Amino acid sequence: METPRIEFYRLRDFGKKINATIEFLRENFKGLFLCLLLIGGPAALLLSVVFENVMSSLFSFGFESGESGAPPDIINFFSLLGGNYFLMMLVSWLTINLIISVTYSYMKLYNEGVAKETSVGEVFRLALSKYGGLLLLSFIVTLVTIVGAFFFLLPGIYLGITLSIAYPIFMFEKGGVGNAFSRSFTLIREKWWSTFGLIFISYLISYVVQMVFSVPFIVVYVMEMFTVVEEIESNQGDPSAIMDIFSSSYMTFAMAVSMVGTYITYSIPLIALGYQYSNLVERSEGRGLMNEIKEFDSE
Numbered sequence: 001m002e003t004p005r006i007e008f009y010r011l012r013d014f015g016k017k018i019n020a021t022i023e024f025l026r027e028n029f030k031g032l033f034l035c036l037l038l039i040g041g042p043a044a045l046l047l048s049v050v051f052e053n054v055m056s057s058l059f060s061f062g063f064e065s066g067e068s069g070a071p072p073d074i075i076n077f078f079s080l081l082g083g084n085y086f087l088m089m090l091v092s093w094l095t096i097n098l099i100i101s102v103t104y105s106y107m108k109l110y111n112e113g114v115a116k117e118t119s120v121g122e123v124f125r126l127a128l129s130k131y132g133g134l135l136l137l138s139f140i141v142t143l144v145t146i147v148g149a150f151f152f153l154l155p156g157i158y159l160g161i162t163l164s165i166a167y168p169i170f171m172f173e174k175g176g177v178g179n180a181f182s183r184s185f186t187l188i189r190e191k192w193w194s195t196f197g198l199i200f201i202s203y204l205i206s207y208v209v210q211m212v213f214s215v216p217f218i219v220v221y222v223m224e225m226f227t228v229v230e231e232i233e234s235n236q237g238d239p240s241a242i243m244d245i246f247s248s249s250y251m252t253f254a255m256a257v258s259m260v261g262t263y264i265t266y267s268i269p270l271i272a273l274g275y276q277y278s279n280l281v282e283r284s285e286g287r288g289l290m291n292e293i294k295e296f297d298s299e
Contacts, residue, residue, distance in 0.1 A: 004110050004111055004112075004113055005023075005027060006020055006023055006024055006027070006110075008111040008275075008278045009278050009281060009282045010278065010279070010282055011279060011282050011283060012275060012279045014194060014197065014198065017198055017272060017275045017276060017279060018198070018201060018202070018272065020275045021202065021268065021271045021272045021275060024107070024110075024271055024275075025268065025271065028106070028110060031106065032103070032106050032267065033264065034120060035102055035106055035120050035123045035124075036099065036102055036103070036263075036264045036267060037260070037264065038120050039098065039102050039120065039123070039124050039127065040095060040098050040099045040102055040263055040264070041260050041264075043091065043094065043095040043098055043263075044095055044256075044259050044260040044262075044263045044264075045256050045259070045260060046091055047088065047091045047092055047095055047259055047263075048252075048255045048256040048258075048259035048260070049252075049256075050087050050088040050091055051088055051255065051259065093138070094135075095263055096138075096263070096266065097131065097134050097135055097138050098127070098131065099263050099264070099266050099267060099270070100134060100138075100167055100171075100270060101127040101128075101130055101131050101134050101171070102123060102124070102127045102267075103267040103270045103271065103274075104130075104167070104168060104171035104172065104270065104274060105123050105126040105127040105130070105171070106123050107271065107274050108126070108171065108172060109122070109123065109126065111172075130170070130171055133170065133176060133177055134167070134170060134171070136177050137166060137167070137170050137177045137180055137181070138167075140177065140181060141160075141163045141166060141181075144159055144163065145159045145160045145163065148160075158192070161188075161192060161195055161196050161199065162184055162185060162188050162192065162195075163181070163184050164184075164195070164199060164273055165184040165187055165188050165195065165273065165276065165277055165280070166180040166181055166183075166184040167180070167270070167273070168270075168273055168274045168276075168277035169183050169184055169187070169277060172274075172277065186284075187277070187280040187281065187284060188280065191276075191280060191283075194276075195273075195276055198272050198273070198276050199269055199272070199273065201272075202268055202269035202271075202272035202273075203268075203269050205268055205269075206265045206266065206268040206269055209261075209265045209268065210261060210262050210265050212261070213257055213258050213260070213261020213262065213264075213265070214258045214261070214262075216253070216254040216257050216258065217251075217254040217255055217257070217258040219254070220250045220251050220253075220254040221251070221254070223250075224250070224251060
C-alpha cells in the first residue's frame with residue numbers, strides 16, 4: 001500500500017478541482033480505462049446494437065410515411081419500434097450507473113492507496129457490492145428531478161445539481177441511500193453555483209474527448225451516405241436504399257466505438273464531482289486536517 005499522489009480530502013478552488021481531475025486521469029488512465037472497458041464496455045456494446053435497431057426502425061418509419069404521403073401515425077411508430085426503444089433506455093440507464101459505480105470504486109481504492117495493486121476483479125467486486133443501492137438512488141434522484149422539472153424547470157435544475165453529489169456520498173461513505181440523499185442538501189449548501197460550474201466545464205471536456213471516439217462513426221456515415229445516393233440514382237430514384245445505412249458491418253463497428261467511448265468519457269465529470277464532494281466534506285468537517293493530526297500524533 002502506498003500513499004496516493006493526489007490528496008483527496010483537501011480544500012480546492014475551482015481551478016484546482018479541474019487540475020485534480022486531469023491529474024487523476026493522467027496518473028490512472030491505463031488502470032481506470034481498462035476497468036471501464038472490461039466492465040462497462042460489454043454493456044455499451046449491447047446498447048450500440050439496440051441503438052442501431054432503433055435507428056433502422058426510425059429510418060424505415062420515415063420512409064414508409066413519406067412514401068404513402070400520409071401524416072405520421074404515432075401508434076404505428078411505437079409499434080414499429082417495439083421494445084427496442086424501451087430496451088435502449090433501460091440498458092442506457094443500467095450502463096450509466098455501472099460506469100458511476102466502477103469509476104468511484106476505482107477512485108475509492110486509489111484514495112486508500114491500493115489502486116495500483118488491485119485488479120479489475122477487485123474493482124468489479126467493490127462496484128457490484130454498491131450497484132444495487134446505486135440503482136435505487138439513481139431511480140429516486142431521477143424521479144425527484146423529473147417531478148421538479150415538471151412543475152417548473154428551475155426546481156428541476158436545482159435538484160439535479162444538488163443531488164449529483166449524492167452519488168459520491170453513497171459510494172465513498174458507509175451510509176445508505178437515505179443518507180446520501182439527505183446529506184447532499186447539507187454539503188452543497190452555499191456551493192451550488194460552484195458545483196454547477198464544475199459540472200458544466202467537466203462535461204465540456206468530456207464532450208470534446210467524446211468527439212474523438214465519434215470520428216469513425218462520422219466518417220463511415222458520410223461514406224455510407226455517398227453509397228446510398230449512388231444506389232438511389234442507379235435505381236431510378238428509389239429511396240428505399242437509405243434504410244441500409246445502419247445495416248453494414250462498418251457502421252456497426254463505428255457505432256460501437258462511438259458508444260463505448262461516450263460512456264467511458266462519462267467518467268470525467270464523475271471524477272470532477274468526486275473532488276467537489278471531497279472539497280465540500282473538508283470545508284464542513286475538516287476530515288483531511290483531522291487525519292493529518294492523527295498521523296502526527298501517532299509518530
